[in-house]
Amino acid sequence: MSSPELTPEQRADAPLLKADAVSIQFGGLKALTDFNLSIHKGDLQGLIGPNGAGKTTAFNVLTGVYTPTSGNVFVCGERVNKRKPHQINRLGLARTFQNIRLFRALTALDNVKVACRAEAFGDAEAHGVAGALTNGTPLPVFVSNLGALVLAGWWKSLFLTPRFMAEERRITERAEHLLEVMGLSHRRDEEARNLPYGEQRRLEIARALGTQPKVLLLDEPAAGMNTREKADLMVLIRKLRDDFSLGILVIEHDMKLVMGICEKITVLDHGETIARGAPEQVRSDRKVIEAYLGDNYLETHGGAA
Amino acid sequence: MESSSAPASVPGIPPALRGVLPALVAIPILVLLEWGLAGAPFATYLLSIMGVNVILAVSLNIVNGMTGQFSIGHAGFMAVGAYIAGVVSLSLKEIAISGLPVVVSDQVFLLLCLLVGGLAAAVCGFLVGLPSLRLRGDYLAIVTLGFGEIIRVVVQNTDAFGRALGLSGIPQTAGLGMVGFWVFVVVLVARRLAGSSHGRSLWAIREDEVAAEAMGVDTTGYKVRAFVISSFFAGVAGGLFAHFVPIINPGSFTFVKSMEVVVMVVMGGLGSTTGAIVAAMFLTLLPEALRSGFTAMGAEGSLAQKVDQIRMPVYGLMLVALMLLRPQGLFGTKELWEVLPRWLPRRRKGLA
Amino acid sequence: MSQLLQHLINGLASGTIYALVALGYTMVYGVLKLINFAHGDVMMVGVYMGYATAFALGKQAQKSLLGVVLIFLVAMGGCALLGFLIERFAYRPLREKPRLTALITAIGISFALSYGFQLDIGFLPGAAPRAFPEIIVPTEWLIIGDRDVVVWNWQVMSLLIAVGLMVGLQYLVFKTRFGRAMRAVSYDHRVAALMGIPTDRVIAVTFMIGSALAAGAGLLYAIKDTSVSPLMGLYVGLKAFVAAVIGGIGHVPGAVVGALLLGLVEEFVVGYAASTWRDAVAFGILIIVLLAKPGGLFGRVAAEKV
Amino acid sequence: EKKTQQPASPETTDSSKQTAQGGSTAPATPPAKPAASDTLLLGVATSLTGGQATFGVSTRNGIQLAIKEANEAGGVKGKKLEARVYDDQGRPEEAAQAVTRLIDQDKVVLILGDVASSNSLAMAQKAQPAGVPMITPSSTNPAVTEIGDYIFRVCFIDPFQGFVMAKFARENLKFSKVAVLQDNKSAYSIGLTDVFTRKFTEMGGKITGVESYSQGDTDYRAQLTAIKKTQPEAIYVPGYYSEVGVIARQARELGLKVPMLGGDGWDSEKLYELGGTAIQGSYFSNHYSPDNPDPRIQKFVADYKAAYGSVPDALAALAYDAANVAIDALKKAPDTSGKSIRDVIAQTKNFPGIAGAITLDEKRNAVKPAVVLKVGDGKAEYVTTVSP
Amino acid sequence: MSAQVKTLGERDPRPPLLTVEDVKVHYGAIQALKGVSLSVGKGEVVALIGANGAGKTSTLRAVSGMLKPSGGKITLAGQNITGMKAHQLVPKGMAHAPEGRGIFPNLTVQENLDLGAYLRRDTEAIAADQEKSFGLFPVLKERRKQMAGTLSGGEQQMLAIARALLSRPQLLLLDEPSLGLAPQVTETIFRTLRDVNATGMSILLVEQNAHLALSMAHYGYVLETGEVVMAGKGKALLESPEVRKAYLGE
């Protein structure tokens, strides 16, 4: 049994994603306290805990939706506490949402294409208007950024330069490929809102992959799927990790899935990390059973280990 | 039915041509228009107004339709463009570029004034776009409306802008060719934008800002940019307006005008460029058509004497009726060529 | 000093009227999330109904208590009906459609009413402003010095009515079953229906209350400024809307506070600074307030959990 | 390089350029023929909706009365006259559009309108290059007729009107301190304010303060409170009756009892209704007084009342005059081409109008006296006449 | 043209409460239900299972009046309720915890619960029922004053169920009640459902967790692309090889 801090394989020294003593409060409610986490390439980790434990909140802090009250978040070695979500995304962190948030009136393909777009832009974009405003960029730089922004990309689309056309074609191809990977090719031209729940979940994953992430955060990807679909999803997640060489962090209440695919699991309760380790380890942890799994769980699934 | 990618949806055209094709088609049409209607001042005037309305509607559609931000202060940007272009033009009035025929020199100056007016409006658009970083929906709307009203007050109190009387004597150099040229430009920009990653990013913002941001879309940047582009064209529209309407005054740029443009955008279908065009044309013609209709009813008699006032309430009721008939707008979020095939050949069953 | 006091009174008086109109705006917005651009015009129609009633009553009867009550009842009842019809035929069919759609029908109704009332065919009044009859004989309620400062009975009356209505509405919205239904409908009318709430009826009733309020406000406004005209709704409607937004649209006391604030600011800009910049300052304040508090003074920006 | 320094080359006679620069150059396009052969069509564009709608309605009524009478008297050149009236919503671009339509589609021989000077300015710039004569009944801003030699007016201009009231206030009423309350949305009001302030100061008076409101406002207490502080002997309110009446009431309410002074924008039956007793005792300059015992005027008042149920205001009278000047010109002109009509109108001398005899000067403005009226109970009483 | 329905096992006879006959649902041009027939007896728990997009949610929506079926007939306690609006059905004893939870995000937890009992006037009984749901979901009691929109996903789910129960329905429609819930809470909820069922409440349950649903249901239907393809007693379905293969992944 491996200790949580050690990993057997050779890995890049800087973790792709690292949370260092991150805490966040909403009013008086401590939603997350001293949360630590690091994800390396090829990791497949789980984040579990009772409802309201702070799992989604952790995702929100990591992806920049919330700013941590204290602690630091690093993506690929860069501190991203005050970055905007889109900047963090461009560093290589992508996510899905627990309450599905697709671009409802866009087709499945366009949903993915929106995400695929990022590669089509130069550096000017990365510092965008918001960047210039929030990072106290001096005015001239800001203005030239603005100019570059308005002219650079939009210019190309105006005249349909061959490079632009090629880029568009590449984007479409990649988006189609991702739909295929997620088994959604037959829904290519259907509006996202008309897809059934389970397919919407998969479309969310396809879209997240479109941004070419290094780390993928999945918030309850199996919710709304039946047992059979869940089983397929397990295979798929592993495959994504391997094919796209991702680090993956999954929130899930389906223990079969979590225990089945995760190599390491962090358990939250009331915002605090109450356990961390390999599935077997976590599953038999007294605190975890009390707070989350329930005695029943051990009875019905105990023997499965 | 897919709602995207104009370039890809026109089959059978060699890719090398696509970039310039619209220009090749548009230029002869513009030339024909300018010449063909030279002796028809009313048609010219109406078409010019229509062109300005099309520019306004198509540009507002970039913000309201594509980006999903709710701006109802477009007349303000138009006013900025009109007054700035007008003032510049007045100061250049006595000058001509030597070596060029006066007509050409006039058009060069006009273009210059339009660009200046457009840029001034774009700067204002940037300033108004900034609050959109913090404001949503109706709150943003009221800020844009307030902004438009502030501009009106500023104009009303500035002597250089002629105060309540307005500016007159601006060279009337904007012909159908110039108006048409800008209609062409704005439509091209809007359509090409819609067919590009940028356009998709705008739609993403319209659909779900949080998700768009999470997918790497610089939402604030895009919103501001949409505002800037949209107000640039509103400014150009204003500039054009100032160069064929004999006098501009603050009363032409009130929030009622803004509302008219919003109506065009919604009636055309939010996000649909062709929809905005058709609606703008339709709504410009409607009052004149009503005028013709009522005039035909006879000029004598007590009702007929009041005919021309009846236009406006009827116009209002027609807005209601049209929205009830086609709540999604003329083309929904789609474009003309996506909808037309469904309307034309055969009526599909199931579509009541 | 006395001038300051007089400005204060003037500002409160006009703020009160804004408040009354803004209350209706805010209520309708509250349940429908619709900027009811026709609200000001409904108000205008209400005033004309009151005007016609007063006219029918004749010079004597219109000044009696009964006459005044009758005038208010007719105007408010008439507007409630008008509001009902507008909601039923111009807004309800668009309930499931994008919100902007209903905005356009609102604009259409607004055009139809304000231009329609400028016609002088049949019973329609024509474009000219009319003097509104003195149904409440103005008497000085308070005089300071040699008429340096004068407070009139109707000023006090309007303020009391506005505050009373605000309290009443606040009670209605937050303390009654109907209010709870209103709020539920405002957040999600489909789910509200699942709770057994008759959404159509709730919306219709809210609309009728809002329109009746508009009529009442309009009458007080006409009494204050002694005239009626077909375009009166446009301007007051816009200002009241601004007031409602400053206070946080959908928020009942917010509308009143926003309106009083707006009334006072306008008064003092005119009184002590340049009167030509009044509207610019009014909208400037609006923008500043919104930049500082994006939901208005009291409004909440809807909490959105990701 | 200065264009004006170039000799007039063929290019510079491009018609659009001239419109803008004004001046009296010949029209580029030949005048249009009337639509139907048995009628002569007169074009009217005025504001029938919007804030200034009542002015437009009076104007239309006045014109239609004149046309009716002319038709009853046998028409012109054996043809019946007809007016095509278009609403310009009080917006200059709509006015320009309406006029263009009148000229291009309806082929009117002549244009009448508008009231508000900004609209007339827009219309004039369309009528001038088309070579269609235009007579504005009541636009008093000097700029209107400066557009070109096809543009006329049958009323006096603002500089005169402002002077009249300044003189009256200073010399007849002996006031030395007057405050001004102007309508910031109306060019007319701003123009009068300028002239009045200048003239009144020149005559040794003092302007104690200038406050503004916007057309459509109904609450003027703030401005009035500020004015009250300056303790003027009178308030000059060069606005429209629709606001003035209410202003008077609110002034009284605030204890401001000094008389108010104004201009022709006050003239409407509604003024007395709106202003009630508060407006009584105030003075305004005007084009005519319906009290004038002259039988011609009394007949007009009576006819108008019979047709429209109200006492004709100055706008109706001026519109009636403008229409009659036009009809007279049509009768006298050798043909109905724009140029012939224009030439005849330009000769107008001592034409017996309701609002005074009309003589057009070389700038195509009517030179005529103004009357000063005092507001009484339900009507205005004649006080004096001031000649230019 | 309804497909062959394979029926397993004999259904316990009960007086019918809800019957759905050949109901069709269209979304614009898309047909989501091609003619679904099913019934729920008094005091019965009926499960509806099926793959993504099979039409489970659409069926519940048609029953509760959230959408108007384009064909077929629905009766509740013998009364034809086809095409009735949702708010007319609540007084008849219908409660629906919809997909996506449908809580009011800007109302507090307490206000959400109050709305559940909107039509009831028995104040004391309501209070008692509310206490009961707090017993069930203690976290809701802690968060009474919190805006429901800021609750965690699972907490919102609890709120939605508690709210539906507060109207004391005869027939409870639940759309994936276990969605996003921790295993322990799922158990609590199913235990509760058993309890309320024991008091006579009928339940029509849509659930992805077929195992859980079928083991508690008296009767079950399997929906595939808008049609019922199989029906039978809960246990019988659970044991059928088709179901095991398609929905339990075995």
Ligand SMILES: Nc1ncnc2c1ncn2[C@@H]1O[C@H](COP(=O)(O)OP(=O)(O)OP(=O)(O)O)[C@@H](O)[C@H]1O
């Ligand atoms: N914006 C917010 N404002 C106030 N409280 C919040 C906010 N976001 C989350 N919370 C609270 O923080 C706690 C953690 O929420 P979170 O969504 O992270 O839970 P979770 O672990 O994802 O639960 P679940 O499994 O039910 O999704 C909850 O109690 C929730 O009510």
Ligand SMILES: Nc1ncnc2c1ncn2[C@@H]1O[C@H](COP(=O)(O)OP(=O)(O)OP(=O)(O)O)[C@@H](O)[C@H]1O
């Ligand atoms: N609003 C809608 N507009 C168009 N099509 C819809 C809509 N809602 C559902 N559909 C379509 O109807 C079909 C049935 O959907 P429904 O939501 O009833 O399935 P479900 O069985 O509940 O699926 P899930 O398990 O994913 O919730 C699906 O094909 C879906 O795409």
Ligand SMILES: CC(C)C[C@H](N)C(=O)O
């Ligand atoms: C109604 C009139 C007072 C109008 C004024 N003479 C003008 O030129 O605008």
Ligand SMILES: [Mg+2]
């Ligand atoms: Mg969560």
Ligand SMILES: [Mg+2]
């Ligand atoms: Mg479903």
